[in-house]
Amino acid sequence: MEELQPNKHYMHWTVIALLDFVTIISFENIFYPFQNQGLSVVISWIFLLFTYVIPYELISSQMSLTFDNQDGGLASWVRRSSNDTLGYVTSWMYWVQSIPYIVDVSNSVIVSFSWMILGDNTLGQKMSPFWFGLLTFGLILIFILLENAIKNSLEILSLIGGGAMFIMSALFVLLAGYALTQGAHIATQPFNWHSFMPNFSLKYFSTTGLLIFAMSGAELAAPYVVRMRDPKHEFPKAMWLLAIMTAFLTIFGTLALAVFFNGNQVPHDFKMNGPYYAFSLLGQQLGLGNILMYIFTVVQTIFMMAQLAVLLDATSRVFAGDVADNFMPKWVTRKNKNGRPVNSYLMTTGLSLFLLLLTGTLPDINTIYNWLLNINGIVSPYKTCWVFFAFIAVRWQDKKFHSDYVFIKNKTGALLIGGWCLLFTFVCATLGFIPQEVKFGTWAFTHQLILNFITVFVLFGLGLVMPWLRKRELRKEKDSDVA
Known part of the structure; x- marks a missing residue:
């Protein structure tokens, strides 16, 4: 264990739990599972909490403490427990799975601005999918330029916005309970044990990947292990607190949604506009008009903009480590005078544009929003598979690896x-290819299914091209040295 340094600034475990929480899950993450599974999603959340979330976060604790001197996070876990090739594959998947999320967050920023300006859900009527995509792409470009002008200040803003978002989420749950004591009626009926029982259909399992997407990311806290006073005891505490906060938001947040929305028949644009509907209905129930909705809109805008900035910076730095040297062309990892990986930003921009071109084939903004969410429900769980792969590899080689926490x-x-x-x-990620909001057998279903396969094939497949380009680069360097 590292000796304590008197002048070193140590992070408290509660701060690390909060940092991880605001990166993993937000208020809007409970809306699309509620639309997909209704009130039965409460049982899904509880089941996943005990059989998946808690083991996942404690596994992350062991892995973080096993490789507490590695800066590569998940990629380092896989690399050290297996080989360099799988470490590269992990780092590529870790990077590329964030691209749909970056586009999704950009979409959310535009939606939040529309609610701030218009005060209602008429964005889809006033803006075509083309202009929506163009604005999204423009926003990504602006924030990439800001990355080079503003150093790390938006990370602080992300923590502020994330903390405010958690407060707003908790406030919604508490005020929904208060509204019930003041005579509010539960919108989801019947509200009985039968309504909570899941319908184990193909649709049910194909939407579970979105629940994993909503709750995954505990490994993001790994780099903070070295900044803790007593990692052996404090890091598992942070993961337990993270699990408790996640449970509170998902379970009680869903119950609060059932007060204002009929889980059997939610609005068709619930995933995109649901959070704003929720605070609008809550304000009306409490006699506050739309004040709460506008407060939430401001918090949501700040949170999403800051999250976009941090995502763009973090994803573009993934290949700065030594794993990338053997597999990535030098032009990808080359940095400018400010230490910014500008060509990585160009790759992020290019793949974002690719996704936006695909969304241009969809009929309206709401469909675009929902499709991008479903893509996240595929690529994010595939990335999470590597957490458990690394854990299995480490436990299989128990004598080779040591951790202060097991x-x-x-x-x-x-x-x-x-x-x-x-x-x-893996199963939930694979079932996520099945389109959600369209009927089986229709052209819309086939269209989205094709888009799903094209997206995953291009995003993950491009990672196989990079080592080939690197080999060609090394061959040219060798030939030039000989000449």
């Missing part, structure tokens, strides 16, 4: 839990 000391039990999490995540 999740499940029994090797067989640990491998079974890791195997379950890996299999469950």
Whole structure:
């Protein structure tokens, strides 16, 4: 264990839990599962909490403490526990799975501005999908330029906005409970045990990937291990607090939604506009008009803009480590005089434009918003599979690796839990290819299914091209040296 340094600034475990929480899940993450599964999603959240979320976060604790001197996070876990090639594959998937999320966050920024300016849900009537895509692309470009002008200040803004978002989410739950005591009626009926029972259909399982997407990301806290006073005891505490906060928002947040929305028949644009509807209805119920909705809109705008800035910066720096040297062309990792990986920004921009061109084939803004969410429900869980792969590899080689914290000391039990999490995540990600908001057999279903395969093939497949380009680059360098 590292000796304490008197002058070193240590991060408290509660701060790390909050930093991880605001990066992983926000208020809007409970809306699309509620639309997909209705009131039964409460049982899904509870089931996942005990069989998936808690093991996932404690597995992340062990892995973070096993590789506490590595800066590459998840990619380092896979690389050290297997080989360099799989480490590169992980780093590529980790980077590229964030591209749909970047576009999704950009969309959310535009939607939040529309509510701030218009005060209603008429964006889809006033703006064509073409202009929506153009604005999204313009926003991404603006923030990439800002990355070079403003150093790290937006990360602080992200923490402020994220903290405010958690407060607003908790406030919604508490005020929904208060509204019930003041005579409000539960909109979802019947509100009984039968309504909470899941319908284990293909649609149910194909939408579970979005729940994993909403709750995954505990490994993001790994780099903060070295900044803790007592990582062995404090990091697992941070993960437990993270699990508790996630449980509060997902379970009680969903119950609060059931007060204002009929889970059996939610608005068709619920995923895009649901959070604004929720605070509008809450304000009306409490006699406050749209004040709460406008406060939420401001918080949402700040949070999403700051998150976009941090995402763009973090994703473009993934290949700065030594793993990339063997697999990525030098032009990708080259930095400017300010230490910014400008060509990585160009790749991010190019792939964002690719996604936006695909969304241009969809009929309206609401469909675009929903489709991008569903893409995140595919690519994000595939990335999460590597967390459990690395854990299995480490536990399989128990004698080779040491950690101050061990999740499940029994090797067989640990491998079974890791195997379950890996299999469950992979199956849910694969079932996520099935389009959600359209009927099977229609052209719209076939169209979105084709888009899903094209998107995943291009995003993940491009990672296989980079090592080939690197080999050509090395061959040219060798030939020039000989000449």
